Amino acid sequence: MDIKKVKEIVNDVSPSFCVAKWKQVTIHLQNGHTHSCHHPQTHKVPLQELKNNPSALHNTEYKKIFRKQMLEGERPYECDYCWRIEDSNAEYYSDRIYKSSDPEWALPYIDEIKSKDWNENIDPSYVEVSFGNTCNFKCSYCNPTVSSQWMEEIQRYGAYPTSTKFNNLEYFTAAEQIPIPNNQDNPYVDAFWEWFPSMYKNLKYFRITGGEPLLNKNTFKVLDYIIENPNENLEVSINTNMNPPLEVFNKFLDKIKIIVNENKLKRFKLFTSAEGYGKCAEYIRFGMNYEDWINNLHKTYEEVPNIQFTIMSTYNFLSLTSYENFLKDVLNIKQKYGTETYSPILLDIPYLRHPVHQSLFVAEPDHLKMIESHIKFMVANTNNTHNSFIESETNKLQRIYSMIKQHIEQNLDYDIHKKDFIRFVDEHDSRRGTVFLQTFPELTDTYYKWKNIL
Numbered sequence: 001m002d003i004k005k006v007k008e009i010v011n012d013v014s015p016s017f018c019v020a021k022w023k024q025v026t027i028h029l030q031n032g033h034t035h036s037c038h039h040p041q042t043h044k045v046p047l048q049e050l051k052n053n054p055s056a057l058h059n060t061e062y063k064k065i066f067r068k069q070m071l072e073g074e075r076p077y078e079c080d081y082c083w084r085i086e087d088s089n090a091e092y093y094s095d096r097i098y099k100s101s102d103p104e105w106a107l108p109y110i111d112e113i114k115s116k117d118w119n120e121n122i123d124p125s126y127v128e129v130s131f132g133n134t135c136n137f138k139c140s141y142c143n144p145t146v147s148s149q150w151m152e153e154i155q156r157y158g159a160y161p162t163s164t165k166f167n168n169l170e171y172f173t174a175a176e177q178i179p180i181p182n183n184q185d186n187p188y189v190d191a192f193w194e195w196f197p198s199m200y201k202n203l204k205y206f207r208i209t210g211g212e213p214l215l216n217k218n219t220f221k222v223l224d225y226i227i228e229n230p231n232e233n234l235e236v237s238i239n240t241n242m243n244p245p246l247e248v249f250n251k252f253l254d255k256i257k258i259i260v261n262e263n264k265l266k267r268f269k270l271f272t273s274a275e276g277y278g279k280c281a282e283y284i285r286f287g288m289n290y291e292d293w294i295n296n297l298h299k300t301y302e303e304v305p306n307i308q309f310t311i312m313s314t315y316n317f318l319s320l321t322s323y324e325n326f327l328k329d330v331l332n333i334k335q336k337y338g339t340e341t342y343s344p345i346l347l348d349i350p351y352l353r354h355p356v357h358q359s360l361f362v363a364e365p366d367h368l369k370m371i372e373s374h375i376k377f378m379v380a381n382t383n384n385t386h387n388s389f390i391e392s393e394t395n396k397l398q399r400i401y402s403m404i405k406q407h408i409e410q411n412l413d414y415d416i417h418k419k420d421f422i423r424f425v426d427e428h429d430s431r432r433g434t435v436f437l438q439t440f441p442e443l444t445d446t447y448y449k450w451k452n453i454l
Helices: 003-013 047-051 061-071 077-088 095-100 107-115 148-157 169-174 187-202 217-228 246-261 278-284 290-303 323-337 365-380 391-409 415-432 441-451
Strands: 024-028 033-035 126-130 205-209 231-239 265-273 308-312 345-348
Touching: 003 095, 003 107, 047 187, 077 095, 077 391, 187 217, 187 231, 217 231, 217 246, 246 265, 246 290, 265 290, 278 290, 290 323, 323 345, 323 365, 345 391, 365 391, 415 441
Parallel strands: 024 126, 126 205, 205 231, 231 265, 265 308, 308 345
Antiparallel strands: 024 033
16 A cells, blocks of 8 residues: 555544554563563563463553554653654654554555454454574673573673763663573573463564574574474564574574475565674674675575565664675665565565664764765665665665754764763773774864864
8 A cells, every 4th residue: 555545544543643552562571571562671571460471572562652642642751753753854754653564464454443442452463572582692782681691791891981872781671671691591592482382473563682592492493393383474674683693593403494395484584684784784793704795695595595585774873884895785785685576675674673772863064074975875786676676675765864964954963972982982981992093083183073062
């Protein structure tokens, strides 16, 4: 359906309505947190609510209050990602509209949602689950709740010396986000497996994230369940950094070959992430081997034809210097494997919100030229075919540019975040043996300019 028509349908319910609050859920089983849509912060699932109702992994009383607000036309504060987009330019569509437009897990359920009381329990049609925080990466904008490598570093060295004490364990402890140790019983994982068989029958979309899912036994338990219980109405996807140990990656490929080749599901997709090219990407996503990442993408396409990837590219300040080369690698995959009827890869480009010191909100007027060059490359290679960028991909970067340009024009005082950027990269280099100015020489002037703010 045309996105303009979808917006009319969604706004006819209310100008703040979003299907995701009812039909989409991400559950972090390692610490019992949940949220609907990846933009809002997570909140804790009370064990008392979970005791007699495993679906409380989704239907928390906290979330139901926001559902009520949406039905009444109020803007939930936690959904400010979309309010920023909508307020920056009325011609751009926020993720509230894009998510609600999905023809399988979202759009068909609008009438059902309207007919129910805001306080009712709703079965999700889109479930994303994290089984644990075990990970071999410690990405620069990540945190200990979803990366065991980050947890080890913070336990050893403490928080980063930013004004916010970035990744301070005291904050995560206060927010009840510290993961349950792997050697302890986890009531949230138990509730998931209690709920999963009934939930599985009616799901449209099921996604496993992490940590790194390929390093968690529950991921392979799900894959084995699918092999034994095919579901022709279900799409399953896995978020993976595509850099696990070789033996694990090969075991994973063997499982998905069975699932795909024997049509165990309606669709099987993979999600991975990158926000830069080469050494810049490896700095942002510490632990990554960019060359292996690209090679594993190609290997997967060659061994599992017609597999589809989505790259979740969280555009941030450190993306500015190498993003065009990254886009060239994405375009190469599109051109090599795309056909008239098959699109091998989709590029999703959200903007980084937290930590602010690495977000584009610290950018200055000169940095806009870098974003413009990335947009120019995408526009020059956009023709809505399966071996090019498509308009919706390009639009996502254009709307980020519009928002950041407006932000810069407001001339807000972001010196504290620029100071934090310098504090972060200096500490990053000290702890991890990286060299920021060798990796990002294009930001040398910016580095010393902001260094003088300290």
